[in-house]
Amino acid sequence: MSEQTTxxxxxxxxxxxxxxxxxxxxxxxxxxxxxxxxxxDFYYGSHQALRGVNMKIGRNEITxxxxxxxxxxxxxxxxxxRLNDLIAGTRVRGRIDFAGKPIYDPSLAAIxxxxxxxxxxxxxxxxxKSIYDNIAIAPKVNGMKVxxxxxxxxxxxxxxxxxxxxxxxxxxxxxxxxxxxxxxxIARAIAVKPEVILMDEPASALDPLATxxxxxxxxxxxxxxxxxxxxxxxxxxxxxxxxxxxxxVDDSQGVRTGVLVExxxxxxxxxxxxxxxxxxxxxxxxx
Amino acid sequence: MRTRRAVTDRxxxxxxxxxxxxxxxxxxxxxxxxxxxxxxxxxWSLFSQTTKGIGxxxxxxxxxxxxxxxxIVAGTxxxxxxxxxxEFASGRSEKVLRFFSEVLAGMPSIVIGYIGYIxxxxxxxxxxxxxxxxxxxxxxxxxxxxxxxxxALRQVxxxxxxxxxxxxxxxxxxxxxxxxxxxxxxxxxxxIVALAISTGELAPLLFTAGFSDHNPRLQLFHQxxxxxxxxxxxxxxxxxxxxHATSAAAALVSLVIxxxxIVAGRIVAGRARRNTARMSL
Numbered sequence: 001m002s003e004q005t006t007x008x009x010x011x012x013x014x015x016x017x018x019x020x021x022x023x024x025x026x027x028x029x030x031x032x033x034x035x036x037x038x039x040x041d042f043y044y045g046s047h048q049a050l051r052g053v054n055m056k057i058g059r060n061e062i063t064x065x066x067x068x069x070x071x072x073x074x075x076x077x078x079x080x081x082r083l084n085d086l087i088a089g090t091r092v093r094g095r096i097d098f099a100g101k102p103i104y105d106p107s108l109a110a111i112x113x114x115x116x117x118x119x120x121x122x123x124x125x126x127x128x129k130s131i132y133d134n135i136a137i138a139p140k141v142n143g144m145k146v147x148x149x150x151x152x153x154x155x156x157x158x159x160x161x162x163x164x165x166x167x168x169x170x171x172x173x174x175x176x177x178x179x180x181x182x183x184x185x186i187a188r189a190i191a192v193k194p195e196v197i198l199m200d201e202p203a204s205a206l207d208p209l210a211t212x213x214x215x216x217x218x219x220x221x222x223x224x225x226x227x228x229x230x231x232x233x234x235x236x237x238x239x240x241x242x243x244x245x246x247x248x249v250d251d252s253q254g255v256r257t258g259v260l261v262e263x264x265x266x267x268x269x270x271x272x273x274x275x276x277x278x279x280x281x282x283x284x285x286x287x
Numbered sequence: 288m289r290t291r292r293a294v295t296d297r298x299x300x301x302x303x304x305x306x307x308x309x310x311x312x313x314x315x316x317x318x319x320x321x322x323x324x325x326x327x328x329x330x331w332s333l334f335s336q337t338t339k340g341i342g343x344x345x346x347x348x349x350x351x352x353x354x355x356x357x358x359i360v361a362g363t364x365x366x367x368x369x370x371x372x373x374e375f376a377s378g379r380s381e382k383v384l385r386f387f388s389e390v391l392a393g394m395p396s397i398v399i400g401y402i403g404y405i406x407x408x409x410x411x412x413x414x415x416x417x418x419x420x421x422x423x424x425x426x427x428x429x430x431x432x433x434x435x436x437x438x439a440l441r442q443v444x445x446x447x448x449x450x451x452x453x454x455x456x457x458x459x460x461x462x463x464x465x466x467x468x469x470x471x472x473x474x475x476x477x478x479i480v481a482l483a484i485s486t487g488e489l490a491p492l493l494f495t496a497g498f499s500d501h502n503p504r505l506q507l508f509h510q511x512x513x514x515x516x517x518x519x520x521x522x523x524x525x526x527x528x529x530x531h532a533t534s535a536a537a538a539l540v541s542l543v544i545x546x547x548x549i550v551a552g553r554i555v556a557g558r559a560r561r562n563t564a565r566m567s568l
Contacts (some may be wrong), residue, residue, distance in 0.1 A: 001420050081453065083449060083453060086452055112455065119450075119453030121453070123446065126450075127447060127469075129468075137464060138454035188450075191454075264390075275457065278313030
């Protein structure tokens, strides 16, 4: 009997993804958060997609948002740069502070905000232009006074793509492989010198090798940027993130709404979650 | 079993081929018969002389001038309205604009010509003129340009819009630097079809362009404009073999312009398809 219990526990432990984040572990308490989210509610028309989210996101950290489909993690991510503004009929309640200022303040231009908060999407979405122009277009439009050739090289180097494309910068971005396109999109995002990079399942459309390259890149980029990444892949969250936030679908009030169940250091979430739902999810009992 | 399938397959393809032949045969036979009837008139003099002599140089130049005018007027306004419908209009303004565009699309061309005559030619005292003719033709083809522009822009994957927004690009830059260039091949092929329609129109021009045996001049008002469909129409009504041949020759030249435009449109649209296929978004 007792033997069985022990083996069950070991089995449960074995199912937990191993946490291998590079660099020193982050402290449990955050000193200087980039984002402070308070009581965030989000609606698509009359449907509430998020309820009462409170969260802090640490500077130069990688924060992973995990949870089952439909739990609102992507919606939450897109609240952070007000990209949901593009969808008609959406509504936000509550407060998000970025660098100490409320981002949903009407006096703050969403365009200005999005320059400071870059975004990488689920599927690579390079513009139908040359590799060079993909990087150069936003800095040009934004009137950045820089040497464009240098900037393009710098961004492509940082995105670990330079060596592969330096001989064909004028070629169409679509001539690249999916993984290369996604790294191009990361290079494009850092070209406008943002402070934060939001990533919405950046590797979900890529093969395992390309995925590893993106993850390495994220670890590299966190020296200079704050990264928030949505992922379906718990191993990925455990591998790259410093903190993990677990979202879940809550239907206790009769409607299916996304809630933040708990957030902590990735180590804590994956080894000793405080909420049973988190434990069930990361050990693969549902989701 | 296999033979029955094979027979059904054959029958189906046979039917498809028949349908194709029913469409292709009239246009091929028309082309041949027009060419046949035009043969006596085709020669260097057809292009070197005006309708004062035995050529149609003035009508060819006039038609090309009208096409240029349509491209400028209908092209600018139509593309702008299409952009507005696809990107900016919402709610009421969208409904109103779409309604009028559809009404215009269904308007008989002769009514457009008549209204052009009453207002532009008579009321504005422009006389039969280049501008009146260009405006009448433009009104006729504009709904088509509006529609193709709107559809072309709506087909640009929304992830490109989001990608640009995510970089903090303002809406007008996104439109000008990403959306319109991406949609440009499709918009261009719409413009070309609009020009093809303009080439073959007579009704709106009868009321607005007038006609002249002299080559057209770049003068917007009080200067009548010769054009091909007029030659087709009037020379056919004249007695004698020569005018009939000239009429057919004008028709042949119109068809050649039409074919050139359609082929150009095909090439552009084909390029558009390749681009979007490669996008795989």
